[in-house]
Amino acid sequence: MKETAEPEKKTRRVRSPEEEAYLDLLRTTDMLSRGLVSILKPEDISSTQYNVLRILRGSPDGLPCGEIANRMITRDPDITRLLDRMEKRGLIARSRETKDRRMVLARITSEGLKLLARLDKPVEEAHHRQLGHLGRERLRALTELLLAARAAVS
Amino acid sequence: MKETAEPEKKTRRVRSPEEEAYLDLLRTTDMLSRGLVSILKPEDISSTQYNVLRILRGSPDGLPCGEIANRMITRDPDITRLLDRMEKRGLIARSRETKDRRMVLARITSEGLKLLARLDKPVEEAHHRQLGHLGRERLRALTELLLAARAAVS
DNA sequence: TGACAATATTCGTTTGAACATATAATATTA
């Protein structure tokens, strides 16, 4: 007796819709990230460092290191070293606060701002190339779904 | 003359909907991944290794290393080392193919299968905890949007 | 004041990702 259309040995795994969505998220993010990284690469900057620069550009008065650590969900000692590298390259500067002298404020330097400025257009173009074809409507829908997805934890 | 409601120095950056969506993708994937990693951690396995095991479970006859490299979008030498580690732990086995003796097939071992089996339920539960509240309809919508998002490149 | 909390740092470790280069073994094809 011979089986016909049944797939041979291949374990039949049924994926839940949740898992399916998660895997799709991974695939999509991975794909898009690679595109971004390839743009950052010529400037010899990692997406992590790029992220820090973006955060600091949004806070011209500087941010305490701990605050950066919070936003990146990274431990303080690791942020310190990350900032070390960036400071060594002149992308950021650190200065101790006068009021609360425990705090050290990290600020983006003009060097860092220039780097970001060079990247702004290419990054924007990449995003448009990668996601622009979805159109406003679907982008909005996507953003809202993602927001809803994150709502569970927080 | 004093400014009133205008935000002080803060550079006003307008984000494109594409960028907004991308950042939301990053945030969401990051958040969900952390949840998964915390589940894999007790078994002392990285999400990369977990991924390989899942791939291999889906191909009980084994896969050539290059094929794994393709699916992971990783260089061959790096896959070799990844498989080295996994083989050392007894999670996978490698054997040279008889037909084309250049190829080496990687197979998941019963050890590896057992590990996956231990993880199946917790992983499934985590996914449900994290995304279940979206409901079928929105999960489907999300999956479809992500598929569409990836369509641009391929 | 003294005890404690908060902030950032220093140090050390392990692990893996990413990249380059070279080589061995085998297939394929001119």
Next chain:
DNA sequence: TAATATTATATGTTCAAACGAATATTGTCA
């Protein structure tokens, strides 16, 4: 057969993520 392509491996390097543990400095509060 000779030249070339394919598949996997071996090595070596650099960089950064992640974790643990300890310390210095300063602020806060009983």
